[in-house]
Amino acid sequence: MLFMDRPAESLDELFDRESEVKMLLESVSRRALTLVLGMRRVGKTSVVRAATRGRLRVYIDARIFEERAYISYDDLLGALRSELRRILPLHRRLGELLGRIRGVSVAGVDVRFEMGRRAPNISELLEAFDQWAGERGERxxxxxxEAQELIKLRGRAILPALGYAYDNLRNIAMVFTGSKAGLLLRFLRLEDPDSPLFGRYVERIDLGPFPPELSVRYLEEGFRQAGVEVGEDLIRKAVEALDGVVGWLAYFGLRALRSPRTALEETLEYATRLAASEFCHFVEYTGSRRYIYVASICRNGARWSEVKRHLQATEGRPITDYEVTKLLSNLVNYGFLEKRGDLYVVADPILRKALEGLRC
Ligand SMILES: Nc1ncnc2c1ncn2[C@@H]1O[C@H](COP(=O)(O)OP(=O)(O)OP(=O)(O)O)[C@@H](O)[C@H]1O
Ligand SMILES: [Mg+2]
Structure with missing residues (x-):
């Protein structure tokens, strides 16, 4: 069934995306690091999971850290542990290799990591993965x-381990997804000479929304599969409102199977609520309500100078150029704004709607 409420797990569950899957698979077989970038609900997890199904893989979901102000090293190891407990029953040899590392104990199909100062080194864990893959002749x-969440890691740095893996562990292909592209790039510091990943080549796959014709086909096909007739008019309206973001189209499709009359309204309401809550989290995290004004000013696009003028008028006092630039570039980094030529604009129509009269 084309409409699903969870990420796709196999290629036959994916609508379209053939070229992105092909690019990803080529990159995974040749490159050390691939980034899969795209806005919320656009289908990143689906493409990555479906394309890599059946391969040796270790999947860490950093999204679980999204609402946290910071992450400890033990938290990161905890996330890795839950994945390993899934893998180890199928792969005893990996357990053997991991069990040799200081700070790791493997008992049967369970794995434990020491905490705090005695915690194992990520590089050594990656070496074990590399050796395991090498022995099997696979990558x-x-x-x-959502790797950008790891920017919140405190206590130990993970970038040196990733840099080490990039340079030395030929049997590992890293794939990072990110819905906050700017933040992910800032985390990786590819252009910072002091970064372990400085100057490294990174393959980048941008997942965009479906163009309107494709969105229409997706909905038509989904309804056809479900054996439900839905009017052309409603499909056209939904495609217009949801802007080709497949996650929202899927949500709408599932709703429409039950109640076609209210489905679009419900989808928009839910999506808007989620966008508002995500934006308010950001405002809370940064501690600056100025972001609300700035994003509102940019709803339909605004130049830097307009943003400064409006902001000063709202606050009734001067604001430095530096501050205006910082506000705008943070909003871009977090994926709330896009820069198009001279204009800063809220590209996501759902966020645009959420910003109407937003209260955080
Ligand atoms: N190519 C596709 N064909 C059919 N359904 C898809 C496709 N891509 C995504 N979906 C559906 O859209 C929804 C969102 O997909 P997914 O979770 O992969 O997106 P995401 O970009 O990872 O979202 P988030 O930013 O919330 O993590 C899921 O319900 C999934 O089943
Ligand atoms: Mg995802």
Whole structure:
């Protein structure tokens, strides 16, 4: 069934995306690091999971850290542990290799990591993955979903381990997804000479929304599969409102199977609520309500100078150029704004709607 409420797990569950899957698979077999970038609900997890099904893979979901202000090293190891407990029953040899590492104990199909100062080194864990994959003559895909969340890691740095893996562990292909592209790039510091990943080549796959014709086909096909007739008019309206973001189209499709009359309204309401809550989290995290004004000013696009003027008028006092630039570039980094030529604009129509009279 084309409409699903969870990420796709196999290629036959994916609508379209053939070229992105092909690019990803080529990259995974040749490159050390691939980024899969795209806005919320656009289908990143689905493409990555479906494309890598059946391969050796370790999947870390960093999204679980989204609402946290910071992450400890033990938290990160905890996320890895839950994935390993899934893998180890099928792969005893990996357990053997991991069990040799200081700070790791493997008992049967369970794995435990020491905490705090005695915690194992990520590089050594990655070496074990590499050796395991090498012995099997395969490449292991290390997926970190929403990897930008790891920017919040405190206590130990993970970038040196990733840099080490990039340079030395030939049997590991890293795939990071990110819905906040700017933040992910900032985390990786590819252009910072002091970064372990400085100057490294990174393959980048941008997942975009479906163009309107494709969205229409997706909905038509989904309804056909479900054996439900839905009017052309409603499909056209939904495609217009949901802007080709497949996650929202899927949500709408599932709703429409039950109540076609209210489905679009319900989808928009839910999506808007989610966008508002995500934006308010960001405002809370940064501690600056100025972001609300700035994003509202940019709803339909605004130049830097307009943003400064409006902001000063709202606050009734001067604001430095530096501050205006910082506000705008943070909003871009977090994926709330896009820069198009001279204009800063809220690209996501759902966020645009959420910003109407937003209260955080
Ligand atoms: N190519 C596709 N064909 C059919 N359904 C899809 C496709 N891509 C995604 N979906 C559906 O859209 C929804 C969102 O997909 P997914 O979770 O992969 O997106 P995401 O970009 O990872 O979202 P998030 O930013 O919330 O993590 C899921 O219900 C999934 O089943
Ligand atoms: Mg996802």
């Amino acid at each position: 292991l895909v290390l997926i970190i979903d």
